[in-house]
Amino acid sequence: MSTVSSPLSGRVIALSVQAGDAVQPGTPLLVVESMKMEIPVEAETSGVVARLLVAEGDEVTEGQAVVEFQ
Amino acid sequence: MSRSIDALTAKPIRRILVANRGAVAARVIRAAHQLGIEAVAVYSSADSDLPYLRDADAIVCIGDAPAVASYLNQDAVLQAASDTGADAIHPGYGFLSENAAFAEKVEAAGLCFIGPSARWIRELGHKTAARELMREHHMPMTRSSEVLGDDVDIITKIACDMGFPLLLKPANGGGGIGMLPVRSADQVASAWKQAKSIATKAFGAAELYFETLIDEPRHIEFQFLADRYGQVRCLFERDCSIQRRNQKVIEEAPAPGLSRNEVDVMAERLEGILSRIGYDVIGTVEMLYTPATGFTFLEVNTRLQVEHAVTEEVTGIDIVSAQIRLAAGEKIDAVLPARIECHGHAVEARIYAEDPVRFFPSAGMLETFTLPVGEGLRVETGYAAGCRVSSHYDPMLAKVIAHGPDRATAIARLSMALDRFKVSGVKTNIPYVQCVLADADFAEGRINTRLGATVSVRSATPTLA
Numbered sequence: 001m002s003t004v005s006s007p008l009s010g011r012v013i014a015l016s017v018q019a020g021d022a023v024q025p026g027t028p029l030l031v032v033e034s035m036k037m038e039i040p041v042e043a044e045t046s047g048v049v050a051r052l053l054v055a056e057g058d059e060v061t062e063g064q065a066v067v068e069f070q
Numbered sequence: 071m072s073r074s075i076d077a078l079t080a081k082p083i084r085r086i087l088v089a090n091r092g093a094v095a096a097r098v099i100r101a102a103h104q105l106g107i108e109a110v111a112v113y114s115s116a117d118s119d120l121p122y123l124r125d126a127d128a129i130v131c132i133g134d135a136p137a138v139a140s141y142l143n144q145d146a147v148l149q150a151a152s153d154t155g156a157d158a159i160h161p162g163y164g165f166l167s168e169n170a171a172f173a174e175k176v177e178a179a180g181l182c183f184i185g186p187s188a189r190w191i192r193e194l195g196h197k198t199a200a201r202e203l204m205r206e207h208h209m210p211m212t213r214s215s216e217v218l219g220d221d222v223d224i225i226t227k228i229a230c231d232m233g234f235p236l237l238l239k240p241a242n243g244g245g246g247i248g249m250l251p252v253r254s255a256d257q258v259a260s261a262w263k264q265a266k267s268i269a270t271k272a273f274g275a276a277e278l279y280f281e282t283l284i285d286e287p288r289h290i291e292f293q294f295l296a297d298r299y300g301q302v303r304c305l306f307e308r309d310c311s312i313q314r315r316n317q318k319v320i321e322e323a324p325a326p327g328l329s330r331n332e333v334d335v336m337a338e339r340l341e342g343i344l345s346r347i348g349y350d351v352i353g354t355v356e357m358l359y360t361p362a363t364g365f366t367f368l369e370v371n372t373r374l375q376v377e378h379a380v381t382e383e384v385t386g387i388d389i390v391s392a393q394i395r396l397a398a399g400e401k402i403d404a405v406l407p408a409r410i411e412c413h414g415h416a417v418e419a420r421i422y423a424e425d426p427v428r429f430f431p432s433a434g435m436l437e438t439f440t441l442p443v444g445e446g447l448r449v450e451t452g453y454a455a456g457c458r459v460s461s462h463y464d465p466m467l468a469k470v471i472a473h474g475p476d477r478a479t480a481i482a483r484l485s486m487a488l489d490r491f492k493v494s495g496v497k498t499n500i501p502y503v504q505c506v507l508a509d510a511d512f513a514e515g516r517i518n519t520r521l522g523a524t525v526s527v528r529s530a531t532p533t534l535a
Contacts, residue, residue, distance in 0.1 A: 008425075009433040010461045034461040035423070035431035059461075062432070 001050065003065035006041060010034030012058045017067070021049045029067050032060060041066065083107055083158040083182055083398045085127070087151040090162030091141060092452030093469060094374070096122035098160045101390035110154045112147060114140035116462055121454040128154045135462045141165045144172050148179055158182035160394070164464060167373040168195050168244065184397040186351045186372045194353075194370040197241045198279050204367045207343040211367040212282040212358075217241050218262070226258045232280055238262065240269035241277035244371075246316025248272055251283055284366065286518040287358035289313070290325050290333075291371075292340055293381045294353050295392050301402040302345040304337040305381050305389070306412050311517045312506055314429060319499070319522055320506060321377035322417040323384045326477055326515035328359070336365050352393045360518075376420065376469065379450060383416035383473040415477040417484050419503045421491070422465040426502040426527050433461035437495035442487040446473040446480070449487075459496050467498065477515070481507055501527045 014031040017023060023043040030052075032039050047069040054066045087110040088098045099109040099122055111126035116135035123129050130150040133140035140146065142165055151159055159176050161167035167185065170192035176183040185191070194200045198217055205211060213232055218225050229236055229252060238261050240248045248268035250261045262278065270276045288311045296302040309325035310318045325333065340355050354375050356368040378389045387406065395405045423432045439455040451468035453459070459467065470491065472484035485507045488500050505525050506512055512521065 007428070008430045008461075010431065034433060035463060035465040037431055037465075039430055062434075 002045075002047070002069045003053070004029060004041065004043065004067045004069070005063050005065050006032055006060045007062065008032060008034050008039055009061045010039070010059070012054050012056055012060060012066070013038065015052060015054075015056055017049050017052070019049050019051050023047060023049065030054070081157070081182070081398070083394065085110060085154070085156045086158045086160050086184065086394065087112065087147070087154065087156035088126075088160050088162065089141070089147045089166055090160070090164070091117055091120070091463065093450045093466065094162035094376075094452075095120075096125070096452045097390055097450055098162060099125050101388060101394060102160075104388070105391055105394060107394070110150070110156050112141075112150050114462075116458070116460040119457050120452050121457070122452055130154060135460060137165065137462060141463075144169075144175060147172075148175060151176075151181060152179070156181065158184055158394075158397070160184040161373065163373050163376055168371070170195065182397055184351070184394055185374075186349065186353060190349055190353070191372045194372050195242070195244075197239060197243065197369060198277075199241075200370055201367065203347070204343070204370075207346070209339075209343070209367040210363075210365060212284060212363075214282070215280040217277045217279050222259045222262060225262055226255055229258050229280060230255055232282060235283040235285070236280045237283040238265045238278055238280055240265065240273055240275070241279050242273040242275040243269060244273075246313070249316060252280070284358050284360060284363060286520045287311075287360050287363075287366075288325070288518050289318075289356065289368075290328070290359045290365065291354050291356040291375075292337055293375075293378065293389070294341070294344055294349070294355065295389065295396060295402065295406065296344060296350050296352070297396050297402040297405070298350050298399055299401060300345055300348050302341050302349060303402055303406055303410065304341050305385050305387060305410055307333055307337065308377055308380055309517065310377060311519050312512070312522045313519055314499075314502075314522050318377065318420065319422075319503065320417065320419050321380055322415065322477070322480070323380040324412055324415065325359075326415075326517070332364070351396050352389070376466070377418055379448065379469060379471045380416040380418045383448065383471055384412045384414060385410055386413065414473055414475045415480045416471060416473040417477070417480045418469050418471040419484060419488065419507075420466055420499075421468045421470060421488075421493075421503070422499045423459045423467050423496040424465050424499050425497045426499045429499075431461065431465045432497040433459050434496040435459075436467075436493065438492050439467075439495075440490075440492040441468070442470065442490040444483060444487055444490075446483050447471070447487050448473070467493070467496075478513075481513065 010032040050070040085108040102109040108127040132146040173188035293305040310321040312320035354371040448471040474480035
C-alpha cells in the first residue's frame with residue numbers, strides 16, 4: 001500500500017480523482033492552495049486509487065499522506 | 071479634483087490605521103511615529119504574534135485567518151478605524167490598496183485615504199482604460215486590443231489581425247497573475263479559456279485583452295510623488311527585471327546600463343502627463359524596455375510598492391512619510407527637497423518562504439530568524455523568530471536592501487548579507503537569489519525578465535546537486 005503526500009502545507013481546494021480511478025505518472029490528483037498559489041499534486045507512478053485521505057477544504061501539512069493507492 | 075484645499079489643510083492626521091500586515095505594516099507604523107502620528111495596527115487571528123503589533127499605539131483583531139475575513143474585510147477595517155479614533159487609513163500594498171470602492175468608503179467615513187484619489191485607482195487600475203488614457207497623451211506603447219468578447223472565432227480573428235506573438239491579459243489584473251503568451255492562432259482558444267478561468271477566480275472579473283508581446287524586455291518603472299494641487303515629482307527609476315513566474319524577486323535603482331538622457335526624457339514626459347491629469351499622492355508607472363523598442367507603457371500602480379526602499383536608499387527620501395504628508399494635503403515643495411539626487415546604487419532581494427528549487431510555498435514556524443546587519447544594509451520584515459508563517463498570505467518574509475557607492479558594491483553587500491541571514495523552520499529562496507547575484511549576466515547588468523527563469527539552484531551549483 002503506497003501513499004502520495006502533500007509537498008507543501010496549505011488547503012485542499014480541489015480533488016481530481018476518486019477511489020477506483022486508475023492513474024498514470026503525471027495524472028493530477030488534487031490541488032493545494034498556499035500563500036495565494038495553487039499547486040497541483042500529481043501521481044508519480046501508475047496505480048489505482050484506494051481512498052482519499054483528505055477532503056476539499058481540509059488543511060494539510062507538508063509530508064501528510066493525502067491519497068492512498070491499492 | 072473632488073476635495074477642496076481647505077478641507078485638506080484644515081485636518082492634519084493624528085492617528086493612522088494601517089490596513090495591512092507584515093513588512094509594510096511595520097514600515098508604515100515606523101513612518102507614522104517619525105512624523106509624531108499615532109499608529110493603529112489591525113491583525114487576523116493568525117497574526118497575533120507578529121512583532122510590530124507591539125510597536126503600535128493600539129491593536130485590533132479584525133477577523134479570522136483567511137484574508138477575506140480580515141485584511142480584505144472592508145467593514146471590519148472601517149469599524150476598527152472608528153473604534154480607535156483613527157483619522158486616516160494607510161492601505162499598504164496588496165489587499166485593499168488598489169480598491170477604489172474601499173478608498174471611497176474611507177473618504178465617505180470622513181477619513182483620509184493615504185493614497186491617490188479613488189478616481190485614479192479606478193481609471194488607472196483598469197488596464198485598457200489606463201492604456202487609453204496614456205495613449206491620448208502620446209505615451210509609446212505596444213498594440214493592444216479592446217476588452218475581448220466571448221466569441222472564440224472573433225477573438226482568433228482579432229489575434230491574427232494583430233499578429234503574433236501576443237500576451238493575453240486580464241484587464242482588472244495585477245501581480246502578473248493570469249497572463250498567458252499566445253504565439254499562434256491555434257493557441258488562442260485554449261489560452262482564452264484558461265486565462266478567463268484564472269481572471270474570474272483571482273479578480274472577480276473575466277475581462278481579457280491582447281497586447282503585442284515583447285520578448286525578453288527589461289521591466290523599468292518610474293516612482294512618482296504628487297501633491298493634491300497638480301505638482302508631480304519623479305524619484306528616478308527602478309529596474310525590476312529579475313522575476314520568477316511574473317513575481318519580482320530582485321529590484322534595483324538606478325537601472326544599470328541605460329542612457330541617463332533617455333531615462334530623464336521619459337521621467338520628464340511622465341511627470342508632465344501625471345501633472346496634467348491631476349494625479350495625486352503616490353504612484354509608479356511601469357514600462358517595458360528593449361534597445362529596439364525603447365520604453366513602452368505597461369501600467370500604473372496607484373499605491374506604495376514593495377520595492378520603494380531601493381529608491382529611498384539612493385535618494386535619501388522617506389517615501390512613506392512623504393506619502394502620508396502629501397495625502398494630508400501638504401504641498402510637494404514642503405515635503406521634498408528642491409533638487410532630488412540619486413546617490414550610488416541600491417539592490418533589494420525579496421526573501422520568500424518557498425522551496426528554492428521547485429518554488430512551492432513553504433509555510434511553518436520560524437525556528438530561527440536572524441537578520442543580517444552590516445554597512446549599507448537595511449532589512450524590512452514583519453516577522454521574528456517564533457512566529458508562524460501562515461499559508462493564508464503572501465510568502466514574503468523580508469526584504470533585504472543593500473546600498474553602496476556603485477552597483478558591484480551593493481551586490482556584494484547584498485550577497486554577504488544573505489549568507490548571514492539565518493532562517494530555519496521554513497524553506498527560503500535565499501539559495502536561488504544567491505545564484506542570481508552570482509550570475510555573470512546579472513553581474514554585467516545584462517538583465518531582462520527572462521533571466522530569473524534561466525537561473526536555477528541546481529544548474530548554478532553542480533557540486534551540490
